[in-house]
Amino acid sequence: MFAAQYHRYGGSEVLRVEEAEEPHAGPGQVRVAVRATGVTPADWYLRSGMLRGILTLDFPHIPGVDAAGTVDEVGEGVTGTAVGDEVFGLVPFADRGGAAAQYAVLEAWAPKPRSWSFEEAGGAAGNIDTATRVLEALDATEGMTLLIEGAAGGVGTITAQLARARGLTVIGTASEGNHGFLEQFGVVPVAYGVGLADRLAPLAPHGVDVVLDAAGKGSLADLVAIAGGPDRVVTIADFDADRHGVRFCRSAAGESPGWAGLPPAAGLADRGGLTVPLHAVFPLAEAAGAHDVSASGHARGKIVITVP
Numbered sequence: 001m002f003a004a005q006y007h008r009y010g011g012s013e014v015l016r017v018e019e020a021e022e023p024h025a026g027p028g029q030v031r032v033a034v035r036a037t038g039v040t041p042a043d044w045y046l047r048s049g050m051l052r053g054i055l056t057l058d059f060p061h062i063p064g065v066d067a068a069g070t071v072d073e074v075g076e077g078v079t080g081t082a083v084g085d086e087v088f089g090l091v092p093f094a095d096r097g098g099a100a101a102q103y104a105v106l107e108a109w110a111p112k113p114r115s116w117s118f119e120e121a122g123g124a125a126g127n128i129d130t131a132t133r134v135l136e137a138l139d140a141t142e143g144m145t146l147l148i149e150g151a152a153g154g155v156g157t158i159t160a161q162l163a164r165a166r167g168l169t170v171i172g173t174a175s176e177g178n179h180g181f182l183e184q185f186g187v188v189p190v191a192y193g194v195g196l197a198d199r200l201a202p203l204a205p206h207g208v209d210v211v212l213d214a215a216g217k218g219s220l221a222d223l224v225a226i227a228g229g230p231d232r233v234v235t236i237a238d239f240d241a242d243r244h245g246v247r248f249c250r251s252a253a254g255e256s257p258g259w260a261g262l263p264p265a266a267g268l269a270d271r272g273g274l275t276v277p278l279h280a281v282f283p284l285a286e287a288a289g290a291h292d293v294s295a296s297g298h299a300r301g302k303i304v305i306t307v308p
């Protein structure tokens with residue numbers, strides 16, 4: 001098959017489209033002919049070598065943790081899914097990638113919502129997994145107010161919609177140019193930066209119950225003060241979390257709570273309650289450019305790579 005892969009750590013220039021060995025579905029897995037895959041910060045963290053002290057890669061490595069496509073192999077023990085089904089889902093955690101390719105193996109998946117294009121579905125599963133884990137970690141329930149620091153990105157927009165579906169009020173920080181964008185998802189927008197607590201006071205007169213830091217811009221101390229304690233804050237982007245007593249929410253090996261969120265999220269999408277805003281769509285041949293845009297930190301919504 002063909003795939004985007006790299007043979008050493010480095011900048012986006014190490015990412016090349018070339019021939020690669022086909023994967024095959026094992027027990028409890030399916031293989032899909034990939035139509036689209038999302039780009040996450042973890043993809044370029046791994047490629048750059050930033051995480052080599054935590055996670056090691058076997059080279060060559062194919063990035064991409066989520067994908068949408070058509071099932072073309074069904075592994076032993078799989079029921080309810082057949083060859084030809086259109087699905088979206090996640091690669092095995094231990095592989096830490098593999099979706100930016102002609103074929104990919106999925107370990108968790110759900111039917112592709114009829115209302116989503118393959119591009120939208122290809123960028124959805126990773127963010128749904130993350131958002132589900134975050135909301136579970138925060139014990140976010142109806143009636144609470146959730147503040148999302150960096151709400152306009154891929155994880156922020158999905159978390160906001162899933163939180164709203166649970167009955168939470170969502171306030172999101174973003175640059176002024178993204179305030180109208182956030183309002184489309186029922187998010188109350190607010191400017192980020194110095195003085196955030198004062199700006200929040202009239203928006204959340206009873207205070208903020210829980211906080212997600214999706215930006216990683218060094219604001220954890222302020223967010224802990226706003227929430228009233230580190231146990232009410234989760235970050236997915238600030239590696240200094242331990243110093244503030246804040247939980248860093250990351251995927252775990254085995255079936256994570258986030259995986260269970262895929263089928264209900266698909267149902268919510270088909271009822272018109274969940275959309276996947278796309279910042280940019282790149283062909284596989286321009287995978288390096290997709291990584292560069294993600295690394296810029298200014299994406300509004302999801303960055304997706306399509307596979308011909």
